[in-house]
Amino acid sequence: MAKNKTTETEVDVTEFVESYVDNIQKKADTYKLIELISEWSGFEPKMWGPTIIGFGSYHYKYASGHEGDAPMLGFSPRKAQFSLYVYSQTAKSERLLKDFGKFKMGKACIYVKKLSDIDIPILAQLCSESIQYLNEHHECACRH
Incomplete structure (x- = not known):
């Protein structure tokens, strides 16, 4: 079985941001996304793979x-x-995207150029809906 490329690493998130962005x-x-998603998820940021900042698992x-x-x-x-x-991919998430702002949808992610292009309260709701979905369908850190 193939090994997952995207795993949690020990790389410091701030060092990554300062060197990559x-x-x-x-x-x-x-930094604003880190602050918001940390607050919404209840988890501190960790690096996953070389370029993903993740919260929970x-x-x-x-x-x-x-x-x-x-x-998560x-x-x-x-x-x-x-x-x-x-x-x-839930009915509520689909409805939320209608008023989300300027974005493109990928297979597993949403692409945005800058935070001012999107509605932050709707982003918070999308995050909450995603956590709820993961909690219902997977073994999730959100249960602890």
Whole structure:
């Protein structure tokens, strides 16, 4: 079975942000996201893989037998845009996206250029909905 590439690391989150994010606005948005998602999730940020800042964790297992751990919520301050890992495919999440602001949807994440493009209270609701979904469907750190 293949080893998961995205695992929790010991890399310091602040060191990562300072060395990886070179745009002033993106750096400010990165620190704001860390503050907000820490508050909403109740977890401190940890690095997952080389570029994902994750909060909490959950264990997944697919019908194929593939299993592993992933951040409960997370994001990556990529060069072009943020990749937000805060979405679970629920009816409520679909409704929330209608008023979320400027974004693009990927297979497993939401892409946004800057925080001012999105509605922060809706982001909070998306995070809450995702935590609830993970709690109901996976072994989740949100239960502890």
